[in-house]
Amino acid sequence: MATDSLIDNPGEIRRVLADSAAGARSGAGTTVRFRASAELVRNLTVETRAGGHTIVVDEPESFAGAGLGPNPLEAMLAGVGSCLAITVAVNAALLGIGIRSLRVDVSADADLAAFYGIADGPRGFARLTCEIELETDAGEAAARELVRLAEERCPGLGAMRLAVPVETRWRLGPD
Numbered sequence: 001m002a003t004d005s006l007i008d009n010p011g012e013i014r015r016v017l018a019d020s021a022a023g024a025r026s027g028a029g030t031t032v033r034f035r036a037s038a039e040l041v042r043n044l045t046v047e048t049r050a051g052g053h054t055i056v057v058d059e060p061e062s063f064a065g066a067g068l069g070p071n072p073l074e075a076m077l078a079g080v081g082s083c084l085a086i087t088v089a090v091n092a093a094l095l096g097i098g099i100r101s102l103r104v105d106v107s108a109d110a111d112l113a114a115f116y117g118i119a120d121g122p123r124g125f126a127r128l129t130c131e132i133e134l135e136t137d138a139g140e141a142a143a144r145e146l147v148r149l150a151e152e153r154c155p156g157l158g159a160m161r162l163a164v165p166v167e168t169r170w171r172l173g174p175d
Contacts, residue, residue: 013093036050045057057072083155105132106128
């Protein structure tokens with residue numbers, strides 16, 4: 001791996017992944033529960049908490065928000081893009097490939113008719129597009145293998161590609 005790589009801890013990445021895989025093979029499983037919470041702060045500003053971090057999600061001022069953070073759909077796209085970038089980095093470390101630069105731009109067109117109250121049923125993204133710029137120290141064959149693994153292994157891409165059942169549980173109060 002090149003010394004000018006953005007990944008300066010490939011050994012640690014390989015060790016963590018090997019330990020996780022060994023645990024899974026010995027019966028620990030591969031399913032991990034992720035959690036996040038969102039709390040309305042004021043008007044359309046929401047504080048989300050995940051992994052010990054706070055992320056502010058909001059609507060722009062042009063949509064009655066305060067513009068203090070990305071809107072919810074932009075936050076979803078950021079999650080997919082960052083998941084893909086991390087998946088590339090992990091697999092580059094496994095393959096011994098140095099990354100000189102990596103940028104993931106994610107875009108999607110959303111149908112907001114139901115949100116606006118002018119159509120029934122849930123709407124959402126019709127198509128999601130990821131544009132990736134990747135510069136490595138690898139030859140073309142190794143870089144193509146890295147791309148294949150990232151596309152195959154990225155849980156964020158997988159989540160967007162699958163039809164996932166959604167369950168909501170409401171508690172209305174006060175009792």
